[in-house]
Amino acid sequence: MGTDTFFSTSSASAHMISENSRLLYLQLLRIRTFEDRVGELFLQGGSAGTMLHLSIGEEAPAVGVAEAMEPKDSFTTHHRGHGIFLARGADPKRMLAEIAGKEAGYCRGKGGSMHIADRKLGHLGANAIVGGGIPHVVGAGLSYQLLKVPAVSVAFFGDGAMQQGNLYESMNLAALWKLPVLFVCINNQYGMGTRLDQASASLEFVKRAESFGLVGKEVSGLDVEEVKKEAMEILALAREGKPAFMKIDCYRFHGHARKDKSPYRDQNEEEEGRKKDPLKYQADRLLEQGVSVSEMDSWHKKVADEMDEALNFALETQEPVLNSMFEDVYAPNLTHPESVGSRIDRALYSDILLGDSR
């Protein structure tokens, strides 16, 4: 479903309400609904594994920055990146199929939830190593600078990655070479069971970034419009070769991964945290602007349908064939790795020479 055509059927009140506000809300909603279906996929036994990191509560950082990006811009994400990818235009069918480990998934069922990408949408990959994808945007920025591509590359990562040394090596190099790069820390307050202040002695992240020569900004992740506005400003700087850092504060509504019930968090804290709901915030704004409840319901219905369809697709589409596991290790024109079984056969029948039995 292209979000560009989504409102074509919307009511006459439309002209009163900014397109932007509605679009942003729709994206928030799609992410939340998608993540919900990821949960269902798991409950139905259809997900490949349990390492499913939902971005509920973090939709505004994803959508705000993604919507501020240009089509040519590229990005990497962390393990909690479904929302960012969706906001950049991913097809929820192929996403869910990938999360289910199916052949029709974005990565042929090889990557799963934590490794998902669409090169065509500028996604250079989700990464399951905390901080692992950060250096890649520095390299991408170098490509843009040398190949004179007017694009920015954006690294999305969690507050946990603020403690990985490679972030600071990356900041220094981006600043030294004046690369079109933006570092976005989605601060959801926790890395697994560790609250940010239990992991970092100082929370002056903007000062840190500045001390490495970057432009830095701290933004609340509650209001998607605010995030987008700030992101546009800072992306404009990055595009001119002033690499930048953005810290966006939000709250991780649920556990770290699908099975974590967050026993390490205080109930009160969780309730307060969940009150900072970017969906509700944007919905309230729209209602205030005059969108009717029934219109909003119709959007919810449409999004639910879209995501149900994706879920069904993921459940029904076929598994990869076993032999596909030997593909994509090396470039397509090269031979695949020889299987262990074939090696054994050749060992026992040494007249089978290499090449006979791949």
Place this chain on the structure above:
Amino acid sequence: MGTDTFFSTSSASAHMISENSRLLYLQLLRIRTFEDRVGELFLQGGSAGTMLHLSIGEEAPAVGVAEAMEPKDSFTTHHRGHGIFLARGADPKRMLAEIAGKEAGYCRGKGGSMHIADRKLGHLGANAIVGGGIPHVVGAGLSYQLLKVPAVSVAFFGDGAMQQGNLYESMNLAALWKLPVLFVCINNQYGMGTRLDQASASLEFVKRAESFGLVGKEVSGLDVEEVKKEAMEILALAREGKPAFMKIDCYRFHGHARKDKSPYRDQNEEEEGRKKDPLKYQADRLLEQGVSVSEMDSWHKKVADEMDEALNFALETQEPVLNSMFEDVYAPNLTHPESVGSRIDRALYSDILLGDSR
């Protein structure tokens, strides 16, 4: 030669001059003279290899901090650490013997110039990996905290290590756990042929350290007394569990290693740089305070004798026996690694069982 007894024969003018000033000068002088003998060792073909990194021009940072440390304090150094080690009480004989790869060296001829230590003097090791020894002082700080030892552990490293991610992981952990740790950056302006501003976009290192929760200080490395005073203050903080960072500016008088002629440096710059000579600075202070030229000459003579003796010792003492290479891989009570040759013999005579032919 114990520096404590060195001045016992000094002239009657002694009471006019602070013991401290003379002691500091003597240490500076010993380092410079030692480094000079390292160069001679090389020219005489006696050094193990050519990776000899002299600390000429950087004596004041070494001596100033070392003299501010307490006997129980420990430290790690980088590859340019001869001076620091000497200032902490190392025996120049065993140092030069180690640099020559001899059995009587501090490390039995296994480590050489870049890996030299005396655990008894609190030296936890010189490191040839830029930044490699920094995390160790964090661990040592943890030991002191948990074992209630009133000591500080000090990491000495070059400006080049400011670009290694592990420094920032180290700073964060030290600050988070309030460890008695001091990070000392000896900024000699260059990492090999790269001037600091060609490696780091921002030179605000103190701000960096502060943004990780440390106390930070920037000091000139010209005046050893100043360095010592500042180091004492900051060590007192570190000792109380306020980890700290010190940047000490100086100039690398010579090339990166023994054979480097620094063609990448401007002649003018070198001349200016070498004017910032901590030895000359301290000598002038002493002369001003009334030390006579002849007294200073006598010190020079003594130090020269000490270092000549060390050089002769290093040249004459014996090589390690070949079989010692299998020692010290594992704890002394465990078997040594079996040699490749012994393996081959056992393969060809398979009745020689394991254990027969070590």
Place this chain on the structure above:
Amino acid sequence: MKEMTYRDALRLGLQESMQSDPTIVILGEEVGRYGGAYGVTKGLLHEFGEDWVRDTPISEEILVGAAVGAAMTGLRPVAELMYVDFITLAMDQLVNQAAKIRYMFGGQISVPMMLRSQGGTGRSAAAQHSQSLEAWVMHTPGLHLAMPADATDAYVLIKHALTLADPVIFLEHKGLYAQSFPFNPESAPPWGRAKISRSGNDCSIICYSRMVQRSLEAAAQLAELGVRVEVVDLRTLHPLDMETVTKSVRKTGRVLVVTEDCLTAGVSAELSARITEENFEYLEEPVLRMAGEDIPIPVAPALEAASVPTNESIKQSILKLMRKK
């Protein structure tokens, strides 16, 4: 006989070691409040307090590096890497520092630390959370390397490892934590000795960690077909007990090595090479190797399962080795 899970046995070993050695400190991501990503350290924070069971930031390099420094100065740190895949971030502190410090400094400085981690497939955790990287460790002089296959060994090996004066890499398997095993520490061979987990005269399987279980299951099935397989569990890869291996190999003359790490330049290569070198004249057939395929681990469950040796594929290989297929 008592039963115990692998996880509980590890915890018990850690707990008892900490009770008797007051210098042991546990460091790692989520080892404290969370109790460890796989629950091994659960409850230890409560018993020993925050000083001695310490949650660290997500900074693997300083985690291992701080352990090295602490080990040099009087503590015996146990650093937990949540997944062995993250060892990539700490290789310098492990290989260039921990492993070489005693040597570089001529024997002056000991580094009595442990690096605990877990590896292997089985949870669809994909390419960056499912590797078996023990070959890198085995290739590094100066390190000890233990890889227990059951609860008893998890317990006895961790306890002994925590008395050594050198760095020990202690690699667990994520697929074993929740499993129950007979628990009988008295029966265990000493540190550095392999164990005959099942005896037989027809052929030998040399293995460790989770592959012991799979080999035993294959062996049980093969027994019904009249093939008597001997299963040797190495327990530690450094030290490597070639004496026990040699005895088995010379008895059977037929050997299958089974490991989960990638085949090429993996542990299976070293085992195959050494067994052949030392027993060439006793071998009826070439030493065969089963191991992980030479591919990153795919996430799709069926592909993941097929990427490492299984009960069935081990059985089939033995049948081939016995020329019964």
Place this chain on the structure above:
Amino acid sequence: MKEMTYRDALRLGLQESMQSDPTIVILGEEVGRYGGAYGVTKGLLHEFGEDWVRDTPISEEILVGAAVGAAMTGLRPVAELMYVDFITLAMDQLVNQAAKIRYMFGGQISVPMMLRSQGGTGRSAAAQHSQSLEAWVMHTPGLHLAMPADATDAYVLIKHALTLADPVIFLEHKGLYAQSFPFNPESAPPWGRAKISRSGNDCSIICYSRMVQRSLEAAAQLAELGVRVEVVDLRTLHPLDMETVTKSVRKTGRVLVVTEDCLTAGVSAELSARITEENFEYLEEPVLRMAGEDIPIPVAPALEAASVPTNESIKQSILKLMRKK
């Protein structure tokens, strides 16, 4: 025939590749103004300018990580690690990223980058500057691995490697840079094929990098004693040309593998295992392995020299293998 040093041949290969492929960018510590710690990139900054020959800070992880990102987005980076020992700091970007990106993302993304470095002993550079770590790379699916032994191969291999769509690890030897070799690119086998550097019927030495030279020297001395040694230079460890090896092994029936990396779980283990698996019935003797001792490299020159195979020790091993000793 023309002569050229190994260093100059590498430089020529880089230079010509850069001339024909405008996306090649060189990144590394001291590669520009300094010309490379071992002088390989000297002059390239002048020819190609600061944009394309870039000095980096001392930050190995971002050096390799930035190369990965650049390779994903249109450049062909050549990242130079000054010493292969520093690969410890970049293992995550190499192993968990570069090697797995194509696979994890289902074939969508290529990473056409090169990581150049140098290893080995010979300069009394001690334990952290003298290692041979190719086994770790060989154990990692997704990477190509070239290790040229002479100037001709340095040139032809680097040129071909710079046309591949996958990450290539290109490992040079510090002891070869200054040496002159006959230079004859036309004579070189294609990428991925081993070379018979000397033919003989009595036994085969399988080797690569500097050990080729030592093996050839040993072979020349052995010829005077009437032992005709065949020396096979692998040139690339991935791909590994088992066809050429097998042909030689089946001809001679006696094999010595010679590598400089530590023996245990090193490349020599993989070669020994594979040769034996594929040629068991053709072997007169077990495949023998010579390799670096299982120790960190000591600094004392005599100890360092004795820690890896030498002309003399290779010769002695061959005599033993031929049962002449």
